[in-house]
Amino acid sequence: xxxxxxxxxTVGVILxxxxxxxxxxxxxxxQFLELAxxxxxxxxxxxxxxxxxxxxxxxxxxxxxLQSAQDDILxxxxxxxxSRLLFAAGGKTRQESVANGLQILPSCVQHILVHDGARPLVxxxxxxxxxxxxxTHGAVIxxxxxxxxxxxxTENFITKTIERxxxxxxxxxxxMERQLLDNAYIHAEKTGFEGTDEASLLEHAGISVxxxxxxxHNIKITRxxxxxxxxxxxxxxxxxMKIGHGYDAHRLVPGRKLILGGVxxxxxxxxxGHSDADVVVHALIDAxxxxxxxxxxxxxxxxxxxxxxxxxxxxxxxxxxxLAGEQQMCIGNTDITIICQQPKLAPHLKQxxxxxxxxxxxxxxNVNIKATTTExxxxxxxxxxxxxxxxxxxxxxxx
Numbered sequence: 001x002x003x004x005x006x007x008x009x010t011v012g013v014i015l016x017x018x019x020x021x022x023x024x025x026x027x028x029x030x031q032f033l034e035l036a037x038x039x040x041x042x043x044x045x046x047x048x049x050x051x052x053x054x055x056x057x058x059x060x061x062x063x064x065x066l067q068s069a070q071d072d073i074l075x076x077x078x079x080x081x082x083s084r085l086l087f088a089a090g091g092k093t094r095q096e097s098v099a100n101g102l103q104i105l106p107s108c109v110q111h112i113l114v115h116d117g118a119r120p121l122v123x124x125x126x127x128x129x130x131x132x133x134x135x136t137h138g139a140v141i142x143x144x145x146x147x148x149x150x151x152x153x154t155e156n157f158i159t160k161t162i163e164r165x166x167x168x169x170x171x172x173x174x175x176m177e178r179q180l181l182d183n184a185y186i187h188a189e190k191t192g193f194e195g196t197d198e199a200s201l202l203e204h205a206g207i208s209v210x211x212x213x214x215x216x217h218n219i220k221i222t223r224x225x226x227x228x229x230x231x232x233x234x235x236x237x238x239x240x241m242k243i244g245h246g247y248d249a250h251r252l253v254p255g256r257k258l259i260l261g262g263v264x265x266x267x268x269x270x271x272x273g274h275s276d277a278d279v280v281v282h283a284l285i286d287a288x289x290x291x292x293x294x295x296x297x298x299x300x301x302x303x304x305x306x307x308x309x310x311x312x313x314x315x316x317x318x319x320x321x322x323l324a325g326e327q328q329m330c331i332g333n334t335d336i337t338i339i340c341q342q343p344k345l346a347p348h349l350k351q352x353x354x355x356x357x358x359x360x361x362x363x364x365x366n367v368n369i370k371a372t373t374t375e376x377x378x379x380x381x382x383x384x385x386x387x388x389x390x391x392x393x394x395x396x397x398x399x
Contacts, residue, residue: 009084011055011131012109012178013048014101017041017117018060018090023223029062030221031117032069036234036395037332037366040221042076043120043234048113049081051127056084056109058101059117063089075358095195099185102178112181113173114198119220121233122173129212130175139176139207141199142214143168171214174198180207240396241332244291248282249379249387260338260345260386261352261369262314262359267343271386274303278313280338280352280369283390285313285320287334291394292327317359324394332393333366340386345371 021030031041041059048057061069070087077085086104090097098114105112111134115122126142133140146169150162174197181198187205188195195201199209217233219226252258256270261280271277285297294300301308301316308316324330334356338345349369357364374381 009054009056010108011053011111011113012105013055013057013173014060014098014105014112014114015041015044015048015057015117016060016090016094016097016101016114017044018062018097019094019118020062021118021222024221024227025224029065032065033221033227034363034365035120035221035227035230038076038363039072040120040227040230041117042073044115044117044122045073045085046076047120047122047124048115048127049077049084051124053127053131054084055113056086056105058086058088058104060088060090060097060101076361093194094197095188095201098198102181102185105178110178111175112178113175115172115174116220118222119172119218121215121217121219121230123215123218126212126214126218127173130173133210133212134175134177137208137210139174139180139199139202140210140212141174141197142171142218143211144171144214144216144218145169168211170197170199171218171220172197176202176209183207240329242291242329242394244287244289244392244394246283246286246288246290246390246392247387248279248286248297249385250277250279251385252383258343259313260348261336262312262355263348263351265343265345265348269383275301275308275311275316276313279386279388280336280390281313281317281356283388284334284336284356284392285317287390287392288320288324288331288394291392292324292329294323314355314359317356321360325397328397329394330397331360331362331366332395333362334360334368334390334392336367336369336388336390338369338371338386338388339374339380340371341373341376341381341383 017031024030026033032039066089074082088100088104091100146164146167150164151158152160184201184205188201193204202209221227221230250271250273252269253272258265258267258270259276259278282297289295352369353364353367357367379385
């Protein structure tokens with residue numbers, strides 16, 4: 001029986017993240033600022049990647065940051081997730097940036113969600129309501145009713161009180177059938193119209209736009225205070241934290257490669273073991289398993305199993321990170337100490353840090369690795385072996 005390839009997603013997400021956010025007074029675009037250990041934009045991307053609709057995602061970035069930001073983003077995701085990420089350079093306006101994102105979405109995508117890259121706390125339930133809204137109305141936006149009394153002010157004096165009964169505060173996602181958005185862009189180009197969001201483009205083209213319930217938590221990070229609020233909301237949504245400690249030691253012997261933190265280091269001796277004997281990664285694996293209450297490295301990857309013979313320990317770490325993910329846990333941060341008399345490890349620590357951060361799906365700032373000696377005392381001091389300690393903090397992932 002002939003196998004048919006899996007159906008391609010019909011949902012596409014456009015994340016306009018091409019602005020510079022000057023009101024943040026930061027040294028880089030606000031979407032790249034760190035929030036709970038990861039760039040703001042990465043939180044947003046991850047939520048949509050994990051959504052059950054498995055959408056294509058067009059990330060629209062500042063032209064000057066396009067290649068570097070694309071590389072930084074892709075290193076956080078495996079091949080399957082990365083294959084659904086597309087990248088485009090932003091335009092001079094939001095309208096141009098969204099159009100650039102729309103152009104790179106494949107033709108199979110017929111339902112579009114446009115969402116601010118700097119609005120990282122969108123929930124799956126809001127995304128679900130938007131997708132249902134497309135089927136019901138053709139086009140909808142997430143919004144919340146205005147709660148506060150609104151005042152029209154001229155030169156610091158109130159000139160009018162605005163009735164708030166029928167006022168809503170627009171959020172994103174703004175969702176619509178692709179053809180409706182295409183038509184709205186064609187009409188805007190003909191009339192020279194510049195909208196403030198996708199809903200205004202649709203309205204200008206005479207297309208009705210429905211409203212679905214957003215959330216007060218679905219905030220857009222615009223000013224420095226917003227970052228603190230978002231951080232508090234993330235921590236309130238993911239209160240669970242678990243701590244683990246790991247230790248490993250291996251003997252130095254001739255005829256073996258010396259692998260530490262996934263880095264091959266030129267030295268006359270290597271570490272003896274069934275796998276590549278990477279004590280740095282092994283200590284971290286034991287720390288993660290300890291935090292999960294899931295035993296130790298030997299119980300998961302026994303040295304009696306031929307499939308683990310000389311295996312790259314980073315591959316074992318990948319499996320343990322997946323195990324943590326199944327329990328809705330991810331790396332908060334880790335601190336690793338290597339005890340080694342020889343060789344000198346300082347030149348290699350940054351590469352170890354990068355390898356482990358990439359494998360764990362976190363930023364390098366969340367991985368600290370340091371090396372020390374025992375002043376020639378004990379088995380490490382005599383050059384008989386190398387050991388490592390690791391402490392890890394796991395945090396509950398957000399949904």
